Amino acid sequence: MKLILSTSNIMGAVSSFRPITNSKSNAEFVNSLRASLEANYSIATSENVNGNGHAARLTYPSWTQMTEAGLEIPALDFSESALQEERDQYDITLKLFYLPGASIEDRGKQTREAVNLVLKELHMPSIDLLIVSFPGVYFDEEEKCPDKISTRGPIEAEPEPIESQIKTWATLETLKDEGIVKRLGIAEFGHDRLANFLDRTRIPPSVDQVNLRDCCSVPRDLLKLAKGRNIELLVHNDCSNILPRGTLRELLGSGPSGAHVLSGSAKTGEKRKSLHGEPVTNGHADKPLDGEVQPLWVVKYTAVVRNRGVVENKGYFAMAEFTNDS
Amino acid sequence: MGLLAVGTPLDWPEAKKVASHVREWGIEQLLAIWRRAKGKERDALLWGDEIEYLVVSFDDEKRNVKLSLRQADILEALANDAELLKQGGGVPDLACGTKKSGRNAPTFHPEFGRFMLEATPGAPWGIGFKDLLDVERDMKWRRQIAKNHVFGHEFPITLTTFPLLGDKKSITPYFPPSGPKLRSQFVPDEIANPHIRFPTLAANIRARRGRKVELNVPVFHDDKTVWPFKDPTVDYDLHNWPEDDDVRKGAVKDNCIYMDAMAFGMGSCCLQITFQAKNIEEGRKMYDQLSPLGPILLALTAATPIYKGFLADTDVRWNQISGAVDDRTPEELGEAPLKNDRWRIPKSRYASNSTYISQDPRLRPEYLDPDLVVDEQLKERLIEGGMDDRLATHFAHLFIRDPIVVFAEDLKELDLDKTDHFENIQSTNWQHMRFKPPPPGNDIGWRVEIRPMEIQITDFENAAFSVFVVLITRAILSFDLNFYLPIPRTTENMETAHKRDAVINEKFYFRKNVLPKRTPRINGTASNPASGTNTPLPSRPSTPVGPVEDEYDLMTIDEIINGRPDGTFPGLVPLVESYLDGMNVDVETRCELARYLALIKGRASGRLWTAAKWIRHFVRGHDDYRMDSVVPDGIVYDLVKAVERITVHEGRDGYANEMLGSRCSLAE
Known part of the structure; x- marks a missing residue:
């Protein structure tokens, strides 16, 4: 069974600000997802309004929704999420993070799932730019930038061979052919990987998105290559490791800060046994689900009103595979 | 206009x-x-x-x-x-x-x-x-x-x-003070734009007041400043205009620099x-x-x-x-x-x-x-x-x-x-x-x-502040920020901003929670979750009802601009950076913007000096300065020459880096 997680529009939500310590650049996604879950499962009682006692929790079936596509956490509602203006008023950018451990073969399908969810959310027929981030790929500055290394987060995946990235790219090219995406981009490619990639793709990327942090130094060969091949070098501040291992288990688990969709919590480890000993069917019982979670992808979407520079909608979707313990 | x-x-x-x-x-x-x-x-x-x-x-x-x-x-x-x-x-x-x-x-x-x-x-x-x-x-x-x-x-x-405006001599071509429109004892009517609008503006303001405008700026009390300070440049024996009586009626305040014309403002x-x-x-x-x-x-x-x-x-x-x-x-x-x-x-x-x-x-x-x-x-x-x-x-x-x-x-x-x-x-x-x-x-x-x-x-600094303000407006609209503060507090803050080195020494009233109290939507499916005497409410925050005084706090400019280290206030520059994180910005632009934001951050933290501090330091460090608050012509000449140098080199020659920071960028 698939788990479909969503933050809805996070603009203006407290969680969307990066902490001033600059310590965790993946915090925006994790924090806004946590806030989204809390807003759905918490109920305020007169006691906790007064500051005594803990917030009561709604059981997950009351705020999630089971559909053919999977379990929506929280239940999706596209009725009020449409952008306000016409399509050509916006710059819509998607950044899709393929996660380590997910099937590379399924990326074509994953990409379509992600893009379709965003199009539905924004009520738009197409997007301007789709950037993909492959697991384990880090753009390495030649210059010393300890600040950057320290904020990168733990490296949990080795870069995959370029062959599989090129294969994935072919599915993206189809989206462009279909007119659903106007421009394609990749993230964190250094000079060599980019040069290699360019030689072997039908539609070359228009954008390479790199993380500079406070060290404004881009390797000269990369600058030159990008300029020569008309590739825009854009800056991002995302952590490539956007969903560290165990995070989803903690957010959805039954620990003190979890949403109680899954049993157990991150602290009890990745493998766990049923705490309740009751079988779970289709997620419609009130008890948390027992089983394994494998995150597949995360997509970030941003809609900017072009001639005013105002971000009107920004949010995340994530998809995970849930397997029942048997 | x-x-x-x-x-x-x-x-x-x-x-x-x-x-x-x-x-x-x-x-x-x-x-x-x-x-x-x-x-x-x-x-x-x-x-x-x-x-x-x-x-x-x-x-x-x-x-x-x-x-x-x-x-x-x-x-x-x-x-x-x-x-x-x-x-x-x-x-x-x-x-x-x-x-x-x-x-x-x-x-x-x-x-x-x-x-x-x-x-x-x-x-x-x-x-x-x-x-x-x-x-x-x-x-x-x-x-x-x-x-x-x-x-x-x-x-x-x-x-x-201009540091010598009103010294009765440092204008060229020279005109004597005490003309019919301004009636100033320090500056001539010719100091103002001759378009009829301007002298009329000055004259009618004076006439409406019934006396000349009156500016008394506290003088800096230096080690050897004669105290109480009585502005030595005031002429009490002038009798050209009725308004010349102003100074004999107490217009000049002790320990202040006295000025008497619209041109000074x-x-x-x-x-x-x-x-x-x-x-x-x-x-x-x-x-x-x-x-x-x-x-x-x-x-x-x-x-x-x-x-x-x-x-x-x-x-x-x-x-x-x-x-x-x-x-x-x-x-x-x-x-x-x-x-x-x-x-x-x-x-x-x-x-x-x-x-x-x-x-x-x-x-x-x-x-x-x-x-x-x-x-x-x-x-x-x-x-x-x-x-x-x-x-x-x-x-x-x-x-x-x-x-x-x-x-x-x-x-x-x-x-x-x-x-x-x-x-x-x-x-x-x-x-x-x-x-x-x-x-x-x-x-x-x-x-x-x-x-x-x-x-x-x-021009670097002027561009930096202009762009910063533009980015703040975009952050306000994108994040729906709330800076509301009772107007009398802003009025007080304006006074506070006048104090010497206010940027590093003073505290200003500022709203504590500038982020909107909005949480992600609550789905229809989550409604009516329970019943009973404890009527459950969704955990969505309601409209503010607490005392207004609890909404703001006294903060340093460092806190307002750079944020509080304990995370209780995000800071205007981090808000701008968060805004930029959501935008597609190319590396060259982002690095230029980073230079601008670094200037703002540095000014707020005190790491970089304001021009006021730099000029004060220049004067007090000058060999001709006698620690008596007086800035003589020679120092002003050297100061304005230094200002010209800074304008041209913008710190690239290593001069005035206290104010500008060390200047290098991607392009250089």
């Missing part, structure tokens, strides 16, 4: 007699604008900056520097520059420039002081990030053009004030930014949200530590301009019982603003100024004409003032397609924010002007 309107200006008290007439017609013109433009929608962000220059004249042999009063000649030369005109630049007020497509050359405008120039970009800026990088280049271009049209020994500097250079809003609602929101930032921006840009050759104990120009155009009568000031005047007025026409105008539900009535003076009759007329109460209150507040310059010819017929009477009052209300309705006859939308910043010495 169009200056070409020529006619017969009314002297005081003739102008006073037609004041109600002008106000009533101004209100009718405002209602005509309102009806025409209230539904204007979907305007792009367009914005512009204004840079004001002082033109100085060096005499390297005698080692002295004077203010050049050649504004008219310089503007004439600019207006006749064929190359500039071809590119759409020039001097629109001299009616020679014609607009051409493409990147327009900058335009130059006269200002109050005859030693001042104002320059604006030839066309407004947008929000394309490339545009943001063009700002600094354009500012450098403007200065270069100005430089090309002055004499070789002259230079257009961007100091807020309106001769200051500022950095002002104007934005076009999407529609009137967004404009009203921007006006409110930027208002509490005014004093913070003032303290961050502090650049005015010297007046009339003395070190002052304040760092900014604001109150001096306020005093220099303060036309309030003794009755209005509360010094005499109300007899002829209608009300007591707490603030000068030039002051921090006193209204909020948005219909934002977050605006609590407690934030409004309890001392607001409003012309109830004019307000009623506005409401009758369809304007909502809040906006009507704002304009009826601006319209408590008398028009100062009235041309007899304009009173013959009311033309509702013009805005002259409205602008007469609107543009002589110099508050720190200004809400500007669309002008007739073109497609310009509702605009907001932010006016508190002091001009900075270099």
